[in-house]
Amino acid sequence: MIRTGEQFRDSLRDGREVWINGERVKDVTRHPQFKPLVDIRARIYDMQHEAKTQEIMTYEEDGERFPIGLRLPFEKKDWDDKRKAVDTVMNDIGGVVTRVGDETIGEMWSLWDGKEILNEIDPRFAENIERHIHLVIKNDPFHVSANTDPKGDRSKRPQDQDPDMLVHVVKETDAGIIIRGAKYETAAAYSNQAFLKPTIANWGDAKLSEYALGCIVKMDAPGVKHICRTGFTGRAPERDYPLSNKFDEVDTLMILDNVLIPWEDILFYQHTRAAAFIRQTLHRYSxxxxxxxxxxxxxxxxxxxxxxxxxxxxxxxxxxxxxxxxxxxxxxxxxxxxxxxxxxxxxxxxxxxxxxxxxxxxxxxxxxxxxxxxxxxxxxxxxxxxxxxxxxxxxxxxxxxxxxxxxxxxxxxxxxxxxxxxxxxxxxxxxxxxxxxxxxxxxxxxxxxxxxxxxxxxxxxxxQPLRFAQKAGGLSNNIWGVTKQAAE
Missing domain, CATH: 1.20.140.10 (Butyryl-CoA Dehydrogenase, subunit A, domain 3)
Known part of the structure; x- marks a missing residue:
């Protein structure tokens, strides 16, 4: 069911470890550098309930309402509805925000498109991604995307330096896998969960790698630490800097210090083919x-x-x-x-x-x-x-x-x-x-x-341009064999 703004705020009071400006944050919903964006996300949740905007922000199915932004797109109207909802939010809050959840769920849809690949690897992975997509629609969490690692010395392989420079699996258990590393992610400190995936694009000939990992990370899981950059909020009066004080989306270095990922939250693991697929298709919707x-x-x-x-x-x-x-x-x-x-x-x-x-x-x-x-x-x-x-x-x-x-x-x-x-x-x-x-x-x-x-x-x-030029120049069909070989 769609959440209210206050339910969202309550979900963030979960004991998570958040640091900013050298201090441990007791409550991100009240801290001055997080509160403006928490309030904006809460406002979006509340707009899903208000009579004036509910029809724009939500859709009804089997007697329940769900967020338009998280709806699976099957037809043009679904995208038109999403676009209208985003415009409505921007006009309501009087500014621009980028990371509020609807723009990241599409990355999971991209992985779902690769379910045949996941089924070849392990049918559990295809089942997991499909279940999580429907859980997001049902539970309406603030869902973000964990992409960029610190990476370290890029002239070296991950194995030739501190392995934690890229997120990797260190151990398998009956309950799931243990992962270590770090990710940079905007809004992680005040979100509910993240879709974590690798940034490596070229796996070479390797079919398996401990760095080939896609999973759901809960922001309050033991071992997850949020170390945030200093925000712009409060640096100068709001009257002088109306955007800085309202719309700064705080970025986080999300530390993963031996974090347990349950098997049901693993979307792919070890197989570089799945990792390569998601990197190539990651933004086809988002x-x-x-x-x-x-x-x-x-x-x-x-x-x-x-x-x-x-x-x-x-x-x-x-x-x-x-x-x-x-x-x-x-x-x-x-x-x-x-x-x-x-x-x-x-x-x-x-x-x-x-x-x-x-x-x-x-x-x-x-x-x-x-x-x-x-x-x-x-x-x-x-x-x-x-x-x-x-x-x-x-x-x-x-x-x-x-x-x-x-x-x-x-x-x-x-x-x-x-x-x-x-x-x-x-x-x-x-x-x-x-x-x-x-x-x-x-x-x-x-x-x-x-x-x-x-x-x-x-x-x-x-x-299309190749064929047009071929016809205009009267070139023979033999050249297509050369073109095909070059492409391969």
């Missing part, structure tokens, strides 16, 4: 909500830039309109890829409707490769005042307020306080520590840029 979040971020920075241009009448200048058009072209390119990926969706090996893979991954590259340049255009449109404007305390102090009112009031519509708020928003979205963090996060959150390009290479239909 890239869609990720790119949709980038679309929301595009709207945020375009809106901040356009309001800055409008308040002084600069939006009527041709040079400014050209800059705004560049932002619009980028934004609509993201929108077009999302829309087309669903309109031309493909049937997966397990019968799910997956977004058109070539359009989805080219859309992801379009969104992220252009993001740094678009942020810079938005900075230019906002002007230099986003980096020189004093903080809100100066606008309030009786000895300086008159000067702030004088020089920051533009006209009858734009008084000093609204102009200050807009500049604070633009500064936080484009110029702050939080803005730099979000830019890096967007570029690397699903995979590094080279891996994103590799996904495009694997999913693009190269035969």
């Amino acid at each position: 890239a869609f909500p990720f790119v949709q979040r980038t679309l929301s971020y595009a709207d945020l920075i375009i809106g901040a830039a356009l309001w800055n241009a409008k308040q002084t009448g600069l939006d009527k200048q041709q040079a400014v309109q050209e800059k705004l058009a560049e932002l619009a072209i980028w934004r609509e390119g993201i929108n077009a890829h999302l829309t087309a990926a669903i309109a031309t969706g493909e049937r997966s090996p397990n019968g799910l409707l997956m977004p058109n893979q070539s359009l989805l991954f080219t859309g992801r590259c379009h969104a992220l490769n252009n993001l740094p340049r678009m942020m810079h255009i938005a900075r230019e449109l906002c002007g230099g005042q986003i980096c020189v404007t004093p903080d809100s305390a100066v606008f309030d102090h009786p000895e300086t307020k008159q000067w702030m009112d004088k020089y920051y009031t533009v006209n009858d519509e734009w008084q000093a306080e609204d102009r200050r708020k807009l500049l604070a928003l633009a500064r936080d979205a484009l110029n702050s520590d939080y803005a730099g963090h979000r830019l890096t996060f967007q570029l690397f959150a699903q995979s590094p840029p080279f891996a994103q390009s590799a996904a495009v290479y694997r999913t693009f239909d190269w035969n």
Whole structure:
């Protein structure tokens, strides 16, 4: 059944070991650096119950309601419903969040698509992944994804250095397997469980490896420790940094210190073929909500830039309109890829409707490769005042307020306080520590840029342009044998 926000908060008060700024956190639901995001996730749970949003956020089946975000996608409407739910959340909270659960469950759907491979290895693995997918739908946990290891010296094999640099199995028991290592994971400290899988892409000729592991890790399991980076919340007043204080998703180094994984929570183990499959297909579903979040971020920075241009009448200048058009072209390119990926969706090996893979991954590259340049255009449109404007305390102090009112009031519509708020928003979205963090996060959150390009290479239909050029040039059919050999 769908949870309430308070039930979610209660699920986090489980004695988990969380560290931040050199202190052990007693309660992540109340700690100032975690509370804003906990509250946002709780708000999403509550939206599933409210009359105004319940039909958008949930669906009904056999008399029970379940989250739209976790629903298995079998038809175009399922994806349209998911997209509407995400837009509704972003509009309600007034910002952009990336890790809240619905964007990570798709990675489990990808593994489920490989159930034939899992059945060849061990039928229990296919049964486990299917059961866990339905458990997530039923129990509605905050589910995240554990991907990146510390890795250590990448010029060496894992076996030739500290083996804990990559998560691995150290022991089998009757109850399950014991694992060691660490993973970097956003939001792990205030989530319920993670789908852990390896980051190794090339296993060579090895058929078995203690590093080939996919499993469910409960965040409160004995031996799990959460060591978090310092958050942006509270560094400066919320009035001056409205995004940093509300939407910072704290990242965690999740230590796995001899953690027991029960056999029923193991999704694959030892077999590198299963590990290679999940790495190649990991984002076939989850890239869609990720790119949709980038679309929301595009709207945020375009809106901040356009309001800055409008308040002084600069939006009527041709040079400014050209800059705004560049932002619009980028934004609509993201929108077009999302829309087309669903309109031309493909049937997966397990019968799910997956977004058109070539359009989805080219859309992801379009969104992220252009993001740094678009942020810079938005900075230019906002002007230099986003980096020189004093903080809100100066606008309030009786000895300086008159000067702030004088020089920051533009006209009858734009008084000093609204102009200050807009500049604070633009500064936080484009110029702050939080803005730099979000830019890096967007570029690397699903995979590094080279891996994103590799996904495009694997999913693009190269035969279509090859055949077109063959016909245009009158080339013989013999060349297809050479092309096939080269591909193999």
